[in-house]
Amino acid sequence: MSFFDQIESGVAARTPPAEEQPDFVVVDVETACARVSSICQIGIVGFRDGREILAYETLVDPRDEFSPFNVGIHGITAGHVEGGPTFSDIHATVAGHITGRLTVAHSGFDKGALAAACRIGDLAMIETTWLDSVRVAKRAWPELSSHRLNVLSRFLGIEHRHHDALSDARAAGMVIVKAIEHTGIDLQGWLAKPAKFQVSAPKPAAQGPLKGERIAILGEARDGVLAQFIAQAGGRIATTVGPRTTMLVISAKQPFGRWVTADALHRKAEALRDAGRPIAILTEQALRDRLGAMV
Template sequence: MSSANLAEPDFVVVDVETACSRVSSICQIGIVGFRGGQEVFAWETLVDPRDEFSAFNIGIHGITPHHVAGQPHFGEIHAQIDAHLRGRVTVAHSWFDKGALAAACRVSERAEIATDWLDSVRVAKHAWPQLENHKLNRLAAFLGIEHHHHDALSDARAAGMVIVKAIEHTGIDLKGWMAKPDRKRAQPPAPALDGPLKGQRIAILGEPRDGALAQHLAAAGGRIVASVGSTTNMLVVATKQPYGRWAETSEPYRKANALRAAGKPIVIVSEADLRAKLKRQG
């Protein structure tokens, strides 16, 4: 069903499932449009990812090579996806789906889709800060939303209802959620004069550079930098970060790997491993 024949939605929601750890390997996509708090259209399809299927991913969503046999590949449905998303507010639950669509566009040599993105995880954290986590299945249970986890259409529908209920709960409208926070750029803590990390230039994946992890590393002498660059010595992957198991597909992680491949002495380490090492040294 094309959204072009329907009332213009206030926002659309997209969710994808992937066949393997490569985020470009989209094997299912679901898109739902909302207007005035109500669903106005839904579109979904299985996709031939033209890639391998990992047992891990199959265990999550249940989609196998058999299911996508004869289904269109991403390049063949790019125009339909573009028609649904381009020029609109597009909601996704975390930035994974945004990254997956961008990667699939690159791999299939199609133009990146121009849309205004809204992360429903950020919205949910603001609306219901008391929740232990803001994963989609947890939110759906908390808000009483019917939901079949890791089905792209059901996930998109549930993420859309998170936005609808957040608007109802907080009184902040869609324009308010889209507004960029008016805040000063986070300033990193000054490094201690001495410590086991003295001389290390450290980027952090998944936490702000003025957060608790940054404070801990700076206290050990590390200098916290804004991003991975040619002079970065270490990338620390925070334990609680928005990429989850997809951290290796994030831009900072890929950049750090590229620098290592080019012979730069940069270490990639998890927060847990680094904290344990510092504790032993302390």
């Protein structure tokens, strides 16, 4: 029996004892088409003291079309939701899980989808306090060039089935748990609006073998060890890959493994190179070897 077959006829749910309520809940939805209101799957996970205590998941009949693009992403079809609950049917259950709580979502998409589904169904808006786990991840691990949930899951060692609502909710919740462990910032600290800050790249030396080069770094902060090394050799650290970038250096610390070519910075550099721009793409070790040979 397939995963979808197991939950077609109803919901998969695990609720905590009344005396053990979550510190925060996480919600994730999948949609059937470009209309954000077309929720076809929802997953909610609750965490207390860093552990999962609540899980709720169901397929949803969005009463809307299923576009091939969206189906290609999550694999849910009209046949999977036929005879299942509509959003109106589950509205009270969803509201019961997240109303008045701290609710995490990975980006603002899920918040917008719930609001749109409530409007379309002429249902009461669900009132909750939202926390964006993308924003949390960017503050906790600024050295990463991507904070997509699948990238974070690989980096943090989180088991994850991408574009499954329950698995996505569970993974986003673990991002919050690990960010708290990594930084020492608690939930209230993450809710507080952070002071604006700018990571300053080291100034390039006046002379050196990399003088005149504008170098972007993939997988490490702009003020990290690799940036210091490049600046000492006269290279200027670029904020991102652009037309004036002459080199993309892949840090030895980059977390993407063999998926590094799928990273946004790498794709930009390849596109510029394919367009005839003189941009080099090399590893940190290759750069260090090249400079060592020049000394």
